[in-house]
Amino acid sequence: MIVRPLQHWFPRLFSWHGAVLSKIMFRLSLNLMMSIFAVICFQWYETLGIRLTTAPFSLLGVAIAIFLGFRNSASYARFVEARTLWGSLLIAQRSLLRQAKGALRNDPLEVSRFCTLLMAFSWSLKHQLRATDDSEDIQRLVPEPYRAQVLASPFRANRLLLCLGCWLADRREEGAISDLLYNAMDSNLNEMAHILGGCERISSTPIPFAYSLILHRTVYLFCTLLPFALVADLHAMTPLVSVFISYTFLSLESLAEELEEPFGIAANDLPLNALCTATERLLKEMDDRLPLPAMPKPDARFNLV
């Protein structure tokens, strides 16, 4: 995710850090060359009776804009849902820790173990969603006797949830937690199970592939043919207008594709690393374990991952 720079107004028009831009740069250059080619060949192909006019391209452009608007909404909805799930995760973790602290006032050690399991869940979920290896974070955070079974499982975040359930059941058996409180905390664990399931769903089910395919194809073909339609009206101004229109369509198509999978590490994806560190900071502060880990800093392009 890009952290908004201070210089806000003019600079934006000329800022080059948008990852989206670098992706479509090659396409825009192609379009520019096409436009120049169209301008040069204009005299020649008119004599051949080959004609393209703006009118059908207006119709097509507006139709594509409408469908692209739909695809943008769908992609953005996935992004927002993913962010909301991670927000709810933090809420559930805070509530669980508050409840544990309230119940086990005389056993801060067990509360700390519970707190580390909660933090480990965030990191493990992050690694699962990004298909990276979470062994290091598991080693760092998960205490025995849970560590071994978590490392042995192919579904580690889910196994951590089982461990949290075990910890809770053990506390109830010891009599440290009443039945009513057990139920209240179990329902927060259920909430975490919903979040895990929701993230897995977003991650494993993309927007139907045919949508991307159809829109990708039509947008690209549209931009390729556009200069030939514009040249009859615009002559030498064709490259300017053609690249401008192409930029609008290509960049939004490209952004929609990026937002569609919000758990990646592209510039506009969710900064899961930062979210996990923020979770660790908040939970440690509630557990009064100082000093807090530092927040990750955005890189030179204002990106967080």
Added chain:
Amino acid sequence: MIVRPLQHWFPRLFSWHGAVLSKIMFRLSLNLMMSIFAVICFQWYETLGIRLTTAPFSLLGVAIAIFLGFRNSASYARFVEARTLWGSLLIAQRSLLRQAKGALRNDPLEVSRFCTLLMAFSWSLKHQLRATDDSEDIQRLVPEPYRAQVLASPFRANRLLLCLGCWLADRREEGAISDLLYNAMDSNLNEMAHILGGCERISSTPIPFAYSLILHRTVYLFCTLLPFALVADLHAMTPLVSVFISYTFLSLESLAEELEEPFGIAANDLPLNALCTATERLLKEMDDRLPLPAMPKPDARFNLV
């Protein structure tokens, strides 16, 4: 569902595996022939005073695009709801198994029976939604004494839910499950009843048929008349532009129709087989019953069913 191939950028423009494309291929060929016919006859029918111009088709095309955008949203919403229901099913099943394991620590046999009933529910729901025969999966998974009554019922998924309720009531009568936990697990069964009802609703109530009818008609008639409107402006370029515009409209109309019934076996429908196998893998792993069944592999066209 199509598993996204690695080759991502250029190949997409030329990939032919979209099931949507094969469906509309015939229509596009028709449109191509119409266009050629229009180009050939252009001289002739102009002398007859027959004229079609682009302007009214622009208006019509944009209007159809707007209505098609609405239909796409409605179809996609059904697809997303269906996927979310199946996601929630997995969450409810995991939570139920976690609760059962926590309560019956000394009776792994009963937990395994419960686990198989849960898995059978997924398979049975799949068969009900696709109107296929689930007897084999019932035979494989459902233990006696439940098997007989499930096979005898016309509404098997619902009957399996009754069986799960029975199992729960039996455990409570034995004293293995407390009243509070019984309530918590019963509310997860209620959740499964909601999922069953939701899937049945999506499956039995299509988008009002008149929508499909009206849009299908207008899109097809629009594409058929289009070449005759374009030919006055575009002459020899008519086939190219006409097929391109038709492709955009026909493919999105066709895709909307496919997504509208997300439980089918078309390329963009939900891969229910894969979801059921994934459920079986996850539940067996939680129950420590190794080895896990293998995930189904996408076919040569990257499809899962």
Added chain:
Amino acid sequence: MIVRPLQHWFPRLFSWHGAVLSKIMFRLSLNLMMSIFAVICFQWYETLGIRLTTAPFSLLGVAIAIFLGFRNSASYARFVEARTLWGSLLIAQRSLLRQAKGALRNDPLEVSRFCTLLMAFSWSLKHQLRATDDSEDIQRLVPEPYRAQVLASPFRANRLLLCLGCWLADRREEGAISDLLYNAMDSNLNEMAHILGGCERISSTPIPFAYSLILHRTVYLFCTLLPFALVADLHAMTPLVSVFISYTFLSLESLAEELEEPFGIAANDLPLNALCTATERLLKEMDDRLPLPAMPKPDARFNLV
């Protein structure tokens, strides 16, 4: 609701069973006559200096399409909400019956009485929403001592809910149902109260009348003036294009109006009769009361009511 015929592709273009079509047939004939009139008078009124061009009608047509798209969304949302409420009703009824069966294992007679009250609620709600007389169904289904007070009440579905509450309170007083289960079942009754209230709301509050009024007016005036704007460009082709554009706008406006009140008996409304019979079948099967009533069959036009 129209049951989708087997012949799916070509036939649809020529199928005449859409109720929407029959409704707008008169309007389309008017439009056809207007178009022919425009073509005939074209020579004459041009000499009078009266001119209408396509451009302002394009603007107007697109604007109307956008507003019509909004109205379609609003109407369709009401249809979907209505269908979801009826789906939730079936879910609540099934859950209540499952809970009753689990609790009263030794008293199948009382369970059957409860089951009939549940079925009566569906039928009574249907009659209330369609403003038909439900006395026959009440007589058939509601057992004494409830029958008299239900027949005496002006709000029968609500009164049936009171009776279900009474039945539940009686069972608790007898000690057949524990307090916890009573609460769980009472929350399902609350769910039924929500469904009743939701259906009443949809039925009593249409989309603000001015929306229908404004769109109805503009769509009709637009279609009436359209031939006169098209004739300058299209000459003899005016009737074809004008009727085509009018069909698109009129049919969607007409469908939106039909979906807006989903509890009617028009072709695209909810098949409440079929839903009630399906409910009766499902509940009777759960109660093992065979034979099940037959599902209603769609009529010659594939309609269910």
Added chain:
Amino acid sequence: MIVRPLQHWFPRLFSWHGAVLSKIMFRLSLNLMMSIFAVICFQWYETLGIRLTTAPFSLLGVAIAIFLGFRNSASYARFVEARTLWGSLLIAQRSLLRQAKGALRNDPLEVSRFCTLLMAFSWSLKHQLRATDDSEDIQRLVPEPYRAQVLASPFRANRLLLCLGCWLADRREEGAISDLLYNAMDSNLNEMAHILGGCERISSTPIPFAYSLILHRTVYLFCTLLPFALVADLHAMTPLVSVFISYTFLSLESLAEELEEPFGIAANDLPLNALCTATERLLKEMDDRLPLPAMPKPDARFNLV
């Protein structure tokens, strides 16, 4: 709200009762005069080199239609939410009364007092939302000892909620209501608190004022300039088309403004009086207190307030 007249089809085109129409009548007359002025001056201002063409107005008109579509959605969403809140209020009141009747079978007097407090809440909320004086209704409905403190409070609906809570706490202290039922009823009171809060939110937070301002300005300026753009193409037909296009935009803008504040007494606002009376009828019927008050009748323009 306008009660839909029986004469449904043709009459609608000519019905004049839309309050929206009367509001924009003045504007439409202005537009008509502008159009006539444009037609008359056309010869003159062309010689001055002043030209306006349709093309930029098409672009602007479509853009405004898109933004107006968004504003319509936002306003309508507020209307629907407001209606849903009032629907939920009735549901909560019915459930509370059913629960009270079930619990206090031997104390119909207290149930009646509770019932009147519930009715008073509806009326008081109505008066608060419309900023009218509710003293008369409070005097009529609220029994002592609650009446004095309600009349003394600046936030009467909220105070009535406190009184309902007091009544409940008193019944529990007397032992008439068990702890579990108390909780169930308290959660229905919470639901009423949510409804009160939701209505206050809708009433106190309009759609950001700048939206209304910008759209109001652009729509009016657009309609004012429109005749001058159309006159070059349409000559004498300018007034007809200009007034028609203006009617479409102005009426929808005006309606959106009306729906934005659904608690007013305009023709398309919610009929809060009728809703309160309906509530009183339903609750009295459940309490068997006959005769029921009559439903308010729509006025000569089919309006309910």
Added chain:
Amino acid sequence: MIVRPLQHWFPRLFSWHGAVLSKIMFRLSLNLMMSIFAVICFQWYETLGIRLTTAPFSLLGVAIAIFLGFRNSASYARFVEARTLWGSLLIAQRSLLRQAKGALRNDPLEVSRFCTLLMAFSWSLKHQLRATDDSEDIQRLVPEPYRAQVLASPFRANRLLLCLGCWLADRREEGAISDLLYNAMDSNLNEMAHILGGCERISSTPIPFAYSLILHRTVYLFCTLLPFALVADLHAMTPLVSVFISYTFLSLESLAEELEEPFGIAANDLPLNALCTATERLLKEMDDRLPLPAMPKPDARFNLV
């Protein structure tokens, strides 16, 4: 937020208090100068063969309007969610105070302490969202022994939630609050945790920066080039139409940007100060602590902050 002035109709067209307007004033002046420049140079650059026509700008303008409509929806959804969260906060606070008053009838002092903690939470959340210093409000409202730990914490609103949980646990240990009521109140605290988390999410996760960037760029470039496209058709009228179209696009883009971050102090942001004072008034009235603090008054430009 702007408080709607009494003068409603005509004045709006000429009112200058929209903060949005002042922001885009500079841009509009630029556009005006560009237009005049285009008019002056028109003769000259036509001879150079440089031509821009309206057609491609129509296509582009409509496409941008569609994407801008999407961005407006996304921004407005954030505004509405933020407002709903603050509305729910007030509801939860009122419910908690009602429950506390009902439970601790003989200990008004403790109820008052609880009431001040609730009020402090609102103020602290406001300061956190606006990144201002809340020490003064903490000093004024939070009683000892909570004040010290709140002031020491970097996450003060969250810490206040912990304190509210402590207060509740203390009351239960004293026996003043039963287990069931404790649970009901704890679930309202959970609701406050959700609100805190939701506000933090909105505040920390803007709409993906690339959306703002792309739309900002295209809107500005579009408005800059527009005069040169219009001048061929409109000659001397170019400045009028160009500034008008630019105003529509720039103002909506600017407003979307303002609404995107609803917790700021711009004219269209949420009036958090007023909301906090309203909360204080309502809670104090429920606690019968008179006189109530005065509501903040809108400033000369009808703004509340």
